[in-house]
Amino acid sequence: KAGVTQTPRYLIKTRGQQVTLSCSPISGHRSVSWYQQTPGQGLQFLFEYFSETQRNKGNFPGRFSGRQFSNSRSEMNVSTLELGDSALYLCASSSAGGLGNEQFFGPGTRLTVL
């Protein structure tokens, strides 16, 4: 069974631009969560989607948004990029989400904002 895939793996953008990152969960998994990882703040939860609905959201500004499609694939979008958005963005999938279901992480997308 293929693992969680994320595209692209690396991305360079400039301030003010927007970016869209993609995540394909493990086949059969319906929950997709997104995390931001930086050296200063560590791993921080962005949001979780389940069956195309956002179920939970972390403490990030509205410039960060996401969606989930009927095939469970998910995208996250960051608008009006700032230098501080440079980070590794990780996607994790689980079968049902919550209640201790194991989350499987993808390799991440490394975003650099210049």
Place this chain on the structure above:
Amino acid sequence: GESVGLHLPTLSVQEGDNSIINCAYSNSASDYFIWYKQESGKGPQFIIDIRSNMDKRQGQRVTVLLNKTVKHLSLQIAATQPGDSAVYFCAENIMTGYSTLTFGKGTMLLVSP
């Protein structure tokens, strides 16, 4: 590979030693805990989990201990190998039905042959 963190606490051990990585969690309402391993250039990989109704759980070469009184979690790795070198994160979750994980800052484990 990508650096997952700068200025992380680092534990350096020799191959064959036992390693103990500690974690203090923040929320007394957390009832599910997970240890993840992250190698350079990769996403976090599940190692072992424990629910709050337990104080110890063993896996293959790994043991997790939970002390709810002082909100402390530890990961013990037996007979540490060079392949165990990575950053280790503890994560906590309140089992309310959502997958939100709150991660610790991480500890870098360096294993010398």
